[in-house]
Amino acid sequence: MAKTVRTVLPGAVFTAACLVRAWLAFGPTHALPPGRWAFDSCFLAGPVITGSLLSRRVPSSQVGAVLSWVGAAPAVVFAVETWGETVTLAHQAPAARLVYALKLGAWVWNLAGFVALCLVFPDGLLPGPRWRPVVWSGVAAGLWLNLSVSFVAPDRGGPALLPGQIVWRIPLPVVVVVAVLAFGGVLAVLVAAVCCLALRYRRGDEVVRQQLRWLMLGAGAVPVLLAAGWAAEILGASINAAYTGFMVAMLWAVPATIAVAVLRYDLFDVDRLLGASLSWLLTTLVSASVFAALVLFGADLLGADTELGLTGAAFVTALCLLPLHRGVNNLVGRLVDRDRMVITARMEEFVRRVRDGAAEPEAVADLLRSVVGDPELRLLLKPPTGSPGTYLGLDGESVPVPDDATCLPLATGGSDVGVVLLGAPTARRMRRARDAVLQARLPIEVSRLRLELRIALDEARASRSRLALVTAAERQRLARDLHDGAQQQIIAVGMRLRSAQSRFGPKDPTHRDLEAAVSTLAGTVTELRRLAHGVRPSLLDDGLAVALRALVGDFPVPVEATVCDTDVPEAVATAAYFVVAEALTNTLKHARASVISVVVKQERSALHIEVSDDGIGGARPGYGLTSARDRVTAVGGNLSLHSPEGAGTTIRVTI
Numbered sequence: 207m208a209k210t211v212r213t214v215l216p217g218a219v220f221t222a223a224c225l226v227r228a229w230l231a232f233g234p235t236h237a238l239p240p241g242r243w244a245f246d247s248c249f250l251a252g253p254v255i256t257g258s259l260l261s262r263r264v265p266s267s268q269v270g271a272v273l274s275w276v277g278a279a280p281a282v283v284f285a286v287e288t289w290g291e292t293v294t295l296a297h298q299a300p301a302a303r304l305v306y307a308l309k310l311g312a313w314v315w316n317l318a319g320f321v322a323l324c325l326v327f328p329d330g331l332l333p334g335p336r337w338r339p340v341v342w343s344g345v346a347a348g349l350w351l352n353l354s355v356s357f358v359a360p361d362r363g364g365p366a367l368l369p370g371q372i373v374w375r376i377p378l379p380v381v382v383v384v385a386v387l388a389f390g391g392v393l394a395v396l397v398a399a400v401c402c403l404a405l406r407y408r409r410g411d412e413v414v415r416q417q418l419r420w421l422m423l424g425a426g427a428v429p430v431l432l433a434a435g436w437a438a439e440i441l442g443a444s445i446n447a448a449y450t451g452f453m454v455a456m457l458w459a460v461p462a463t464i465a466v467a468v469l470r471y472d473l474f475d476v477d478r479l480l481g482a483s484l485s486w487l488l489t490t491l492v493s494a495s496v497f498a499a500l501v502l503f504g505a506d507l508l509g510a511d512t513e514l515g516l517t518g519a520a521f522v523t524a525l526c527l528l529p530l531h532r533g534v535n536n537l538v539g540r541l542v543d544r545d546r547m548v549i550t551a552r553m554e555e556f557v558r559r560v561r562d563g564a565a566e567p568e569a570v571a572d573l574l575r576s577v578v579g580d581p582e583l584r585l586l587l588k589p590p591t592g593s594p595g596t597y598l599g600l601d602g603e604s605v606p607v608p609d610d611a612t613c614l615p616l617a618t619g620g621s622d623v624g625v626v627l628l629g630a631p632t633a634r635r636m637r638r639a640r641d642a643v644l645q646a647r648l649p650i651e652v653s654r655l656r657l658e659l660r661i662a663l664d665e666a667r668a669s670r671s672r673l674a675l676v677t678a679a680e681r682q683r684l685a686r687d688l689h690d691g692a693q694q695q696i697i698a699v700g701m702r703l704r705s706a707q708s709r710f711g712p713k714d715p716t717h718r719d720l721e722a723a724v725s726t727l728a729g730t731v732t733e734l735r736r737l738a739h740g741v742r743p744s745l746l747d748d749g750l751a752v753a754l755r756a757l758v759g760d761f762p763v764p765v766e767a768t769v770c771d772t773d774v775p776e777a778v779a780t781a782a783y784f785v786v787a788e789a790l791t792n793t794l795k796h797a798r799a800s801v802i803s804v805v806v807k808q809e810r811s812a813l814h815i816e817v818s819d820d821g822i823g824g825a826r827p828g829y830g831l832t833s834a835r836d837r838v839t840a841v842g843g844n845l846s847l848h849s850p851e852g853a854g855t856t857i858r859v860t861i
């Protein structure tokens with residue numbers, strides 16, 4: 207019920223005020239032209255209609271109802287002023303003299319809706335015991351100012367403005383005290399309203415701050431135009447001409463920005479709008495001051511009637527305008543658009559750390575997500591050989607870009623570098639992303655080059671691994687063919703020769719010839735077995751662990767072997783076997799070791815090998831170790847050598 211009254215009341219008051227003015231315009235008093243009544247009614251209806259629509263759209267918010275009072279309060283003031291002015295007409299409205307006195311100070315209520323808006327925007331009255339009294343203090347200060355201006359006058363014996371006017375005459379010092387208290391009270395309420403906004407901005411989150419920036423954008427010109435109106439009135443301008451700008455700003459600019467702030471606070475980049483508006487406003491004021499000072503100085507120097515002073519002042523002002531605007535724009539940007547300055551500073555610091563090698567360039571994606579405020583933001587890079595529209599993440603995975611996605615394209619010299627994919631696009635985030643990307647061009651380009659290099663190295667490793675697997679398979683086939691083919695045939699021939707030899711006596715020359723042939727065939731078989739073992743040890747058929755245990759079992763130097771059962775591909779097993787064999791051979795030849803340790807274990811998909819001894823150390827990479835390293839590298843592993851002088855040698859391999 208209270209919410210309904212709160213929403214309907216300002217519209218009802220506005221309608222009543224318009225009806226009163228309509229009676230004054232079309233009734234017997236003819237206090238104002240009908241056209242003026244229609245214009246004023248339409249002019250004041252803007253905030254009332256906007257507030258009503260806002261209340262319907264966001265019923266839980268008090269802003270809509272308060273915004274309606276921004277138009278309803280001036281409508282009541284206009285009605286009171288028009289009613290009171292009938293005191294000078296032939297047909298007076300009832301109680302015209304009393305209303306005339308009231309209208310002298312009624313202007314203060316033009317600010318009532320605006321002050322209330324400052325107190326409740328954007329999420330209601332601030333919590334705490336001190337703010338509700340501020341509201342009632344504002345009402346009391348307005349009444350005090352209205353009544354003191356309307357009914358209090360100094361007792362100097364002069365006539366009243368109108369015969370029969372209701373005036374309470376008191377001594378001048380008392381009038382001064384009353385006026386100071388009245389205007390001081392209103393000023394205190396205005397200061398409290400501004401403090402409320404400042405406090406709310408300081409405590410509020412990012413959304414509240416953006417909404418308050420919209421209010422500042424619309425209301426920033428209100429006090430300036432009000433001061434300009436006072437100055438124009440003092441210089442002799444009519445009230446309508448003096449305060450038109452102030453009324454337009456308060457009755458149309460403020461409601462429009464309030465509606466945007468509540469419904470679509472991220473519709474535009476309010477920071478840039480606010481900064482640009484303030485920059486041009488300050489530039490205009492400073493330029494006007496410079497022009498006026500130069501004109502006065504020229505008048506004193508050259509004479510008041512000369513045109514040279516005006517021309518020179520205009521020329522100097524034009525010269526100062528552009529650099530002045532740049533300076534003001536930077537200063538306002540630091541104050542109003544602080545986020546942009548913070549983003550620029552963070553990006554410059556990150557680029558400097560990347561340039562110094564203190565940060566990885568790929569961290570630019572996390573930084574972009576942080577400064578843009580979009581946790582779903584993704585930095586996608588164009589692969590070197592990819593088709594148009596194909597992009598990769600920083601991890602090298604292909605990422606499809608939906609057709610309806612909001613992307614910020616990245617290009618260098620006309621070539622496609624990548625895109626920034628925004629998860630929740632808004633005008634503010636787009637502007638932030640655009641500013642951040644301009645600063646992060648270097649780490650983005652370095653990330654793309656590193657991604658291209660990583661892809662090329664991965665392809666080279668994959669190709670080398672495929673070649674190693676093919677080579678291992680070919681060696682296995684060759685060893686099997688030697689064992690099952692030529693070797694068996696030679697043994698069969700030797701057995702037949704041995705059978706034929708048995709038919710001859712030991713002293714028969716044929717017996718000796720056959721003995722020599724059989725011995726030659728036995729040597730040939732031994733040589734074939736040696737060759738087949740060099741191509742691929744046959745013990746690998748029973749597994750790497752069995753082959754290594756057999757290898758170290760007959761070694762002339764004591765070997766402490768810890769060899770676990772493994773499940774690795776044929777190429778990896780062959781490479782591991784030959785690396786251990788090469789390490790043992792080198793130790794035997796050069797290390798003068800008393801004991802050797804061999805540890806082979808598998809952790810997940812990685813095979814770890816360590817061969818160490820207690821020899822003299824000082825080993826240097828030679829042909830054998832280089833060959834072992836090539837074998838390991840071919841299957842995607844790495845080999846390291848640690849051999850200080852006099853402290854043994856350790857070879858570690860990870861495949």
